[in-house]
Amino acid sequence: MNNYFSIQDIDSLSDWLKEAIEIKKKPLANKTLGKNKTIGLLFFNPSLRTRLSTHKAALNLGMHVIVMNFTGEGWSLEYEDGTIMDQGNSEHVKEAAQVVSQYCDVLAIRAFAKLKNREEDYREEVLNGFIKYASIPIINMESATGHPLQALTDAITITEYKKTNKPKVVLSWAPHPKALPQAVANSFVEMMQKMDANFVITHPKGFELDNKITKQVPIDYNQENALKDADFVYVKNWSSYVDYGKVVSNDFSWMMTKKKMELTNNGKFMHCLPVRRNVVVEDKVIDSENSIVIEQANNRTFAVQLVLKKILEKLQK
Amino acid sequence: MNNYFSIQDIDSLSDWLKEAIEIKKKPLANKTLGKNKTIGLLFFNPSLRTRLSTHKAALNLGMHVIVMNFTGEGWSLEYEDGTIMDQGNSEHVKEAAQVVSQYCDVLAIRAFAKLKNREEDYREEVLNGFIKYASIPIINMESATGHPLQALTDAITITEYKKTNKPKVVLSWAPHPKALPQAVANSFVEMMQKMDANFVITHPKGFELDNKITKQVPIDYNQENALKDADFVYVKNWSSYVDYGKVVSNDFSWMMTKKKMELTNNGKFMHCLPVRRNVVVEDKVIDSENSIVIEQANNRTFAVQLVLKKILEKLQK
Amino acid sequence: MNNYFSIQDIDSLSDWLKEAIEIKKKPLANKTLGKNKTIGLLFFNPSLRTRLSTHKAALNLGMHVIVMNFTGEGWSLEYEDGTIMDQGNSEHVKEAAQVVSQYCDVLAIRAFAKLKNREEDYREEVLNGFIKYASIPIINMESATGHPLQALTDAITITEYKKTNKPKVVLSWAPHPKALPQAVANSFVEMMQKMDANFVITHPKGFELDNKITKQVPIDYNQENALKDADFVYVKNWSSYVDYGKVVSNDFSWMMTKKKMELTNNGKFMHCLPVRRNVVVEDKVIDSENSIVIEQANNRTFAVQLVLKKILEKLQK
Structure with a gap:
C-alpha cells in the first residue's frame, strides 16, 4: 500500500x-x-x-x-x-x-x-x-x-459486536438542517460490500447515492421495512447526489427513534459523529445500551x- | 483530586x-x-x-x-x-x-x-x-x-514575596474599555480567603462580586483608604455582577498610579496579564521595581x- | 550570535x-x-x-x-x-x-x-x-x-548548483495581482552582496528598493539585457518602495518566460514560493529541468x- x-x-x-x-x-x-x-x-x-x-x-x-x-x-x-x-x-x-x-x-x-x-x-x-x-x-x-478511515473503523466495530457471521446491516438516511457530503455514506457502502453482511440502504426517493458505488446493494424506500431484524443500524445524513448537494427533502419522520429500533433484532445503533440529537436520532436511542457510537469513535x-x-x-x- | x-x-x-x-x-x-x-x-x-x-x-x-x-x-x-x-x-x-x-x-x-x-x-x-x-x-x-490556575499562581507568588506571615493584600478594580469576566477576581478572592492574609477588596459601587464568593471579605469603596499599608496590590478589571456583564462605570480615576502606590507599605504590584498600560495601570507602576507581574507569569x-x-x-x- | x-x-x-x-x-x-x-x-x-x-x-x-x-x-x-x-x-x-x-x-x-x-x-x-x-x-x-532564513536558503542553493566561482545572478521583478512586501527581495539583495557573485537587479521604473540595501548593485530597467548569460534567475514580485506599498505597474510582459530564459547561460530558475503560475512565471519555465524551486524549498x-x-x-x- x-x-x-x-x-x-x-x-x-x-x-x-x-x-x-x-x-x-x-x-x-x-x-x-x-x-x-x-x-x-x-x-x-x-x-x-x-x-x-x-x-x-x-x-x-x-x-x-x-x-x-x-x-x-x-x-x-x-x-x-x-x-x-x-x-x-x-x-x-x-x-x-x-x-x-x-x-x-x-x-x-x-x-x-x-x-x-x-x-x-x-x-x-x-x-x-x-x-x-x-x-x-x-x-x-x-x-x-x-472517508475510508471511518469505514475501516466501522468494519472493526461491527466485527467486535456482531453475533452472527453475516449480520444484517442497514444504512438509514436521516434528516439534517445543513447539506452534508456523501463521503461517509459512500465509504460505508463500499465497505459493506467487502464484508460478509446482509446490507440494505434506506432513504427517501431523491437521495440515491452514486450507483457506481452502490452497485447491486438493495435500496428500500420504506425505512420500517428495511429495519426489520437488523443487527446494526447505521444512521447518517447526506445531501442529494442526483440533484447535487441539495437538501431535496428534510422529512423529520426519517429520524431514528426507539420505536423504529424495536423493529430490529435488538440492533446496535451506529453513527460516525458528530450527531445532532433529536434531529438525526432520538435521545432514547443514542443514550440506550444498544448505542455503540462511543466505542465506534474509540x-x-x-x-x-x-x-x-x-x-x-x-x-x- | x-x-x-x-x-x-x-x-x-x-x-x-x-x-x-x-x-x-x-x-x-x-x-x-x-x-x-x-x-x-x-x-x-x-x-x-x-x-x-x-x-x-x-x-x-x-x-x-x-x-x-x-x-x-x-x-x-x-x-x-x-x-x-x-x-x-x-x-x-x-x-x-x-x-x-x-x-x-x-x-x-x-x-x-x-x-x-x-x-x-x-x-x-x-x-x-x-x-x-x-x-x-x-x-x-x-x-x-x-481561573483557579491563575489563583494558584498568585498564591505561589505572594508566598515567595511576602515579608510577614499575614500580609495585607488589596484587590483593586481597574477601568477597561471592554466588558471582562469576573473569573480572575472570583478565584483570587476565594484564594485569599484560604491564605493567611489581611484581605480587602476595593471597587466603585456597582461592581460587587457574587457575595457567595466574597462572603465576609471587607469591601472598601474608597480606593485610597483600602491601599493604605498594603503589601500586595492586585489590580484587575471585571464587569458588573449585579447589572450582569455591563460596564456600569468606567471611571479612569481608578487606574493604579505611582501616587496611589505610595500609600502602600512599599507594596508589590500584581496583575494576571494581559494588561492595558495607562488604562489599568500607569507605566510608572508596572515598570517599577515593585512590579512582580513577570515573575507572577513565570x-x-x-x-x-x-x-x-x-x-x-x-x-x- | x-x-x-x-x-x-x-x-x-x-x-x-x-x-x-x-x-x-x-x-x-x-x-x-x-x-x-x-x-x-x-x-x-x-x-x-x-x-x-x-x-x-x-x-x-x-x-x-x-x-x-x-x-x-x-x-x-x-x-x-x-x-x-x-x-x-x-x-x-x-x-x-x-x-x-x-x-x-x-x-x-x-x-x-x-x-x-x-x-x-x-x-x-x-x-x-x-x-x-x-x-x-x-x-x-x-x-x-x-526574510533572512530564505536568503540563507538561497545562498545554500546557489552554492550547490553553481558551476563557476562567481556566477551571474539576476533578481528579476515579476507582476502579481496583490501588493507584496519587499522582505524577500531585500534579504536576497543583501545576501548577494556577501556572496561572490556578479549580481544585477532588473525591474520596471518605480520598483527601486531601498538604496541603503541595494547600495552599488547595478539596476537594469531592461529585463532582456539583464538576463543575458545569467547562471541564476531569481524571480520575485514586490510592491513599490518609493510609492510605498503601491502596485505602481503590473506589466505582465515582465513574467518570466521560456523565451527569456533562452537568453541566459542555461540559467537555473529560482523562486521562494508560493508562486503564481503564468503570472510570475510561465509553466514551461517552472516545470523545466532548469527550475530548482523544489530543491530550494528543501x-x-x-x-x-x-x-x-x-x-x-x-x-x-
Whole structure:
C-alpha cells in the first residue's frame, strides 16, 4: 500500500481487521516503529475525532506530528493545470505537494466536498492533486467523496459486536438542517460490500447515492421495512447526489427513534459523529445500551494506527 | 483530586505551595511521570500565557500535548439536555466529552463567560458538561466564573514575596474599555480567603462580586483608604455582577498610579496579564521595581505543573 | 550570535554554507543538542514552508516545538511606548516578550509588513520589540523588511548548483495581482552582496528598493539585457518602495518566460514560493529541468537547522 485513499487500498480486509484488534489490545507495542518519522496533518476543514485520533495513533507509534490548518494559517491552493493564477489561489498543488513531501514522511489530508459541482467534487482534486505530486504516502482523513478511515473503523466495530457471521446491516438516511457530503455514506457502502453482511440502504426517493458505488446493494424506500431484524443500524445524513448537494427533502419522520429500533433484532445503533440529537436520532436511542457510537469513535485511533503501521513498515523496507 | 475545576479542589494549600516551589527549583525532576500520557488542550477562547505555560509544564513532565482550537478548527457544542439540535450547534457535549476522553489521558479546557446571561455563565455548562461526561481528569484553564490556575499562581507568588506571615493584600478594580469576566477576581478572592492574609477588596459601587464568593471579605469603596499599608496590590478589571456583564462605570480615576502606590507599605504590584498600560495601570507602576507581574507569569508554569503532577500521580495508582 | 534578525548576524558566510551542507547530509547528527529545549513559533501571519521546515529542523535537533498563531488564537499587541491602551491592542510587547521568554528557550517570529506606512514597517517594531524585551534568542521567520532564513536558503542553493566561482545572478521583478512586501527581495539583495557573485537587479521604473540595501548593485530597467548569460534567475514580485506599498505597474510582459530564459547561460530558475503560475512565471519555465524551486524549498530545513544549531550551541556554553 502506497496511499490510503479509499478502502480499495485494503488488500485483505480480514487480515486488517485482525491486526486492528491486536493493535487495540496493545497500542504501544510498536512504539519505536515511527522513530524519527514525521506525519503532517493538513486540514482544509474542521475536525475533532479525526484530528485527535490520528495525532494519538501517530504518538502511539513514536512519530512526530505537525498539524497545519490551511484555513487561517495557510492559503488556498490551485489544482487546475495551466491556469493563469491571478485570482484568489496563491500556490499550485504541484509545488505545495512536492515541498511538503520534503518536510514530512507521511501526509494525512482532510478536504471536504464543496457541494457546488458534482463533477468537480467527484474528481477529488485535492487528494488526487497531492497523490499525484507528493513523493510520500498520503492518507485520506475525509475527502470530497470518501472517508475510508471511518469505514475501516466501522468494519472493526461491527466485527467486535456482531453475533452472527453475516449480520444484517442497514444504512438509514436521516434528516439534517445543513447539506452534508456523501463521503461517509459512500465509504460505508463500499465497505459493506467487502464484508460478509446482509446490507440494505434506506432513504427517501431523491437521495440515491452514486450507483457506481452502490452497485447491486438493495435500496428500500420504506425505512420500517428495511429495519426489520437488523443487527446494526447505521444512521447518517447526506445531501442529494442526483440533484447535487441539495437538501431535496428534510422529512423529520426519517429520524431514528426507539420505536423504529424495536423493529430490529435488538440492533446496535451506529453513527460516525458528530450527531445532532433529536434531529438525526432520538435521545432514547443514542443514550440506550444498544448505542455503540462511543466505542465506534474509540476505534478511530486503532483504524488509523493500523494504516500508519502498514505505511511505516513499507517505508522501512 | 479528580479534577482541578476550582481552588476548592486543593486539599492542603500549604502543602501545595511548598511543592510548587520545589517544582520551580527542579522543573525536570519528574520527567518520566507523564511518559506515554497525553494531555488535550481544548480552547474555546484565545490564550497566550495559559496555552504556553500548560504546554511547557506538560513537556516538563514528559507528556505528549495535543492542542485543539474549537474556534476555527472545530465546531460549537450543545450543552442543554433534550434539545432538538437543528440550530448552530453540531455536537452535544455528551458525545464530545466521552469521545475525547478516549484519545487523551487528561483534558484542560478554556471557555470564557459570554456575559449575556448570569445564570447561564454561573452554571458553568462547558466545564461542568465535560466533567459530567468525560472519563478522564479535567483541568480548568479559565472558565466562565473562575481561573483557579491563575489563583494558584498568585498564591505561589505572594508566598515567595511576602515579608510577614499575614500580609495585607488589596484587590483593586481597574477601568477597561471592554466588558471582562469576573473569573480572575472570583478565584483570587476565594484564594485569599484560604491564605493567611489581611484581605480587602476595593471597587466603585456597582461592581460587587457574587457575595457567595466574597462572603465576609471587607469591601472598601474608597480606593485610597483600602491601599493604605498594603503589601500586595492586585489590580484587575471585571464587569458588573449585579447589572450582569455591563460596564456600569468606567471611571479612569481608578487606574493604579505611582501616587496611589505610595500609600502602600512599599507594596508589590500584581496583575494576571494581559494588561492595558495607562488604562489599568500607569507605566510608572508596572515598570517599577515593585512590579512582580513577570515573575507572577513565570509561576504559571509551576502552578499548572503541580496540578498535572498530582493528576498523573493519581492516575498511576 | 544572539539573534538571527538579518543576514548581518552571519559572522562567516562561507563557514555557514559549509556547515549547512554538512547538516543536509546528516540531519539527525545533532539529535541530542536540543534535548529539553523548547522553541516557540509565533505567527502573526500565515506560513507553510517556514512553519513546517522550522518545526522539522527543531525536531531534527531533538527540541520541543510550541506553535502559537496570534491570528485567531491570541490577540493583537501594542508596540509604542507610553500609549494609553484603550483601543484594539490588549497587551504590550514589553509584557508579551518577557513572559514568553520564561516558557521557551528560543523564539521564532513571523510578522509581515502592513504596507501602509514605510517608516513604520522599516522600523520593524514587532521583531525589534521582541528582541528588546525578550531574554531569549529570537529568529526572524520573515519580518516587515527581511526574510533572512530564505536568503540563507538561497545562498545554500546557489552554492550547490553553481558551476563557476562567481556566477551571474539576476533578481528579476515579476507582476502579481496583490501588493507584496519587499522582505524577500531585500534579504536576497543583501545576501548577494556577501556572496561572490556578479549580481544585477532588473525591474520596471518605480520598483527601486531601498538604496541603503541595494547600495552599488547595478539596476537594469531592461529585463532582456539583464538576463543575458545569467547562471541564476531569481524571480520575485514586490510592491513599490518609493510609492510605498503601491502596485505602481503590473506589466505582465515582465513574467518570466521560456523565451527569456533562452537568453541566459542555461540559467537555473529560482523562486521562494508560493508562486503564481503564468503570472510570475510561465509553466514551461517552472516545470523545466532548469527550475530548482523544489530543491530550494528543501534547503529551508537546513538553513533554519543551522541557525538553531548555532543558537543551541551558544546556549550550552
